[in-house]
Amino acid sequence: MTEDQARQQITSLTGKINHYNYKYYNENISEISDFEFDKMLEELIKLEDEFPALRLPDSPTLRVGGTINKSFQTVAHKHPMLSLGNTYSRADLEEFDQRVAKGLGTNDYEYFCELKFDGVALSMTYRNGLLVQGVTRGDGTQGDEITANVKTIRTLPLRVDLPELPDEFEVRGEAFIPKKVFLELNKSREEAGEETYANARNTASGTLKMQDSAMVARRKLDCYIYSYLSRTSPGTHEKGIHMLEKAGFNVSPTHKKCKGIEEVLQYIDYWETRRFDLPAETDGIVIKVNNTDQQQELGFTAKSPRWAIAYKYQAESALTQLKSITFQLGRTGAVTPVAELEPVFLAGTTVKRASLHNANEIKRLDLRPGDYVYIEKGGEIIPKVTAVELSKRPANSQPLDYIRQCPECGTLLERKENEVIHYCPNKKGCPSQIKGRIAHFIHRKAMDIDSLGEQTIRLLYENGLLKDPSDLYALRYEDIIQLEGFKDLSSNNLLQGIENSKSRPFKNVLFALGIRYVGQTVAEKLTAHFQSVDSLAAATFDELIAVPEIGERIAQSIKDYFTDPENEREIDKLREFGLCFVEDQKKLTGGNDTLKGKTFVISGVFNNYSRDELKEVIKQYGGKVVSSISSRLDYLIAGDKMGPAKKEKAISLEVEIITEDEFDNLLK
Numbered sequence: 001m002t003e004d005q006a007r008q009q010i011t012s013l014t015g016k017i018n019h020y021n022y023k024y025y026n027e028n029i030s031e032i033s034d035f036e037f038d039k040m041l042e043e044l045i046k047l048e049d050e051f052p053a054l055r056l057p058d059s060p061t062l063r064v065g066g067t068i069n070k071s072f073q074t075v076a077h078k079h080p081m082l083s084l085g086n087t088y089s090r091a092d093l094e095e096f097d098q099r100v101a102k103g104l105g106t107n108d109y110e111y112f113c114e115l116k117f118d119g120v121a122l123s124m125t126y127r128n129g130l131l132v133q134g135v136t137r138g139d140g141t142q143g144d145e146i147t148a149n150v151k152t153i154r155t156l157p158l159r160v161d162l163p164e165l166p167d168e169f170e171v172r173g174e175a176f177i178p179k180k181v182f183l184e185l186n187k188s189r190e191e192a193g194e195e196t197y198a199n200a201r202n203t204a205s206g207t208l209k210m211q212d213s214a215m216v217a218r219r220k221l222d223c224y225i226y227s228y229l230s231r232t233s234p235g236t237h238e239k240g241i242h243m244l245e246k247a248g249f250n251v252s253p254t255h256k257k258c259k260g261i262e263e264v265l266q267y268i269d270y271w272e273t274r275r276f277d278l279p280a281e282t283d284g285i286v287i288k289v290n291n292t293d294q295q296q297e298l299g300f301t302a303k304s305p306r307w308a309i310a311y312k313y314q315a316e317s318a319l320t321q322l323k324s325i326t327f328q329l330g331r332t333g334a335v336t337p338v339a340e341l342e343p344v345f346l347a348g349t350t351v352k353r354a355s356l357h358n359a360n361e362i363k364r365l366d367l368r369p370g371d372y373v374y375i376e377k378g379g380e381i382i383p384k385v386t387a388v389e390l391s392k393r394p395a396n397s398q399p400l401d402y403i404r405q406c407p408e409c410g411t412l413l414e415r416k417e418n419e420v421i422h423y424c425p426n427k428k429g430c431p432s433q434i435k436g437r438i439a440h441f442i443h444r445k446a447m448d449i450d451s452l453g454e455q456t457i458r459l460l461y462e463n464g465l466l467k468d469p470s471d472l473y474a475l476r477y478e479d480i481i482q483l484e485g486f487k488d489l490s491s492n493n494l495l496q497g498i499e500n501s502k503s504r505p506f507k508n509v510l511f512a513l514g515i516r517y518v519g520q521t522v523a524e525k526l527t528a529h530f531q532s533v534d535s536l537a538a539a540t541f542d543e544l545i546a547v548p549e550i551g552e553r554i555a556q557s558i559k560d561y562f563t564d565p566e567n568e569r570e571i572d573k574l575r576e577f578g579l580c581f582v583e584d585q586k587k588l589t590g591g592n593d594t595l596k597g598k599t600f601v602i603s604g605v606f607n608n609y610s611r612d613e614l615k616e617v618i619k620q621y622g623g624k625v626v627s628s629i630s631s632r633l634d635y636l637i638a639g640d641k642m643g644p645a646k647k648e649k650a651i652s653l654e655v656e657i658i659t660e661d662e663f664d665n666l667l668k
């Protein structure tokens with residue numbers, strides 16, 4: 001390809017992909033299949049690799065990151081990023097309103113109300129339509145320049161094209177991790193045996209300061225824009241907001257213009273509980289005088305504008321009695337204390353338990369059984385104990401003695417240097433850890449043995465049939481049929497599920513082993529890099545930390561795991577049973593005409609294949625991948641999270657829908 005052709009193709013792909021991205025992230029519309037989209041993006045990545053100088057400043061490949069920031073430059077804000085005066089009281093708002101009326105010498109003004117999003121304030125500068133700079137608030141006068149990280153925020157336009165917009169302008173907004181993404185993030189950290197994050201705001205803030213923008217991209221940050229700043233003002237805040245909406249910025253649709261303070265109070269009431277259903281966490285509302293001339297007239301105090309104020313919702317809290325403190329044991333042996341509470345209704349749900357994190361937290365709160373405690377929903381997600389009501393403390397109460405022994409097996413607990421968590425060191429003998437490890441091993445994202453559940457694991461363990469994951473593969477029909485509740489069909493089902501799991505790829509197997517800190521993503525990185533368990537086991541500490549995203553903590557944990565001879569023996573056994581300990585090339589190198597003349601649509605996410613692998617396998621077996629569903633299509637291969645519209649269409653056109661396991665069977 002000549003340079004000119006490449007330029008043309010890069011420009012065309014960049015425009016198209018940005019358009020589809022915008023539709024997808026800002027309007028929730030998929031205009032093309034994921035497969036076609038991935039193909040276009042792949043082509044663009046390839047072209048940009050080949051012709052780096054031709055990469056456009058609004059290239060969608062910037063969204064996936066890749067820039068490593070050694071340190072962040074400090075830059076001064078053109079206009080200071082002030083904070084807002086805030087209040088929890090309605091009476092204060094009436095006073096604010098009187099101050100505004102007095103300051104303006106008239107009652108002729110309007111307010112513009114918005115929700116106050118609880119995230120990280122950012123400032124973005126656009127020049128000639130392009131996003132050229134992203135900066136944190138910092139101390140208000142200067143902040144960190146984090147442009148590469150900011151560009152990974154999918155809803156933030158890299159290029160805008162609206163005639164009303166001047167050559168240069170600034171927008172400000174609040175970056176956040178959507179609640180749903182935050183919960184998923186914590187879930188996968190838990191699965192990897194990592195400590196979970198306490199709240200979404202601090203996590204978002206930490207994420208934006210990460211050095212590797214590819215890591216930032218994976219955190220799926222979003223950003224609501226709430227301010228427009230330029231040399232000439234549009235006249236009202238409302239007009240600025242409408243212009244931002246028109247230009248494609250992600251403005252939360254929750255704003256409202258209010259005639260007077262009465263309407264503002266109604267707005268506050270309206271959002272008091274509805275705000276819990278929004279994707280971002282909120283802690284109040286912001287009230288702004290709408291007219292920008294009037295804003296100027298009112299001016300600023302040293303810290304904040306006189307034309308705006310924040311009203312904060314009282315964090316909903318409830319008082320209830322602490323019945324007892326119990327201790328939960330994870331598969332890694334980590335002990336988590338849990339507050340067992342007298343059930344109490346709080347912000348939409350009944351709360352019975354709250355995590356106390358660790359011994360230090362109990363000490364800090366001086367928590368004693370029988371105490372009355374205040375609980376709040378931390379970031380409106382996880383309930384937490386915030387304080388003890390000392391006036392209600394029973395007279396004879398005693399400080400709590402933190403447990404010294406494992407609640408499951410009685411072994412003396414240990415606490416590593418610089419760690420706050422207690423661990424049960426009895427890895428091999430503690431029933432809870434044994435069952436926890438197996439539950440992790442069979443997890444959907446690991447070996448995906450869905451014919452096994454926690455009940456059956458318990459049953460097998462109690463009958464002496466199951467101690468290590470490898471014991472699963474030695475189970476026989478005769479063993480299972482004699483278990484309580486098992487019949488012929490269920491026994492065979494269980495065995496079949498275990499048998500099927502042998503085809504899981506190496507990355508799933510590695511994750512399934514449950515090495516501390518080796519979650520799904522890390523497992524994927526390691527398998528791609530080392531290709532086999534033998535080279536991973538032989539890697540030195542330095543070789544491990546040389547892999548992108550593998551830090552010292554993970555490297556040490558891997559070294560510890562492979563120096564334990566029992567782990568080595570377990571891997572040998574699993575290998576003998578036929579589990580995959582090498583990056584699986586065999587599916588890709590085989591191939592024949594089995595699928596000749598057959599057409600496939602791929603939709604969703606798969607356990608054993610990436611979409612590209614699946615595509616490649618179909619090709620190698622003589623089949624063809626197409627992008628749209630028609631009555632001539634032979635198969636729709638359905639993965640997780642397949643769009644319901646596709647499914648419906650396939651059903652209505654009587655196209656056969658198959659799972660990936662069924663697809664594997666076609667190849668046989």
Ligand code: IVH
Binds near residue numbers: 114120121174
């Ligand atoms: S306007 C002069 N609007 O709240 C200050 N701020 O204490 C103009 N925030 O640092 C800020 N949602 O990070 C504004 N709709 C909203 C907001 C909002 C959240 C944050 C922002 C700012 C802090 C002010």
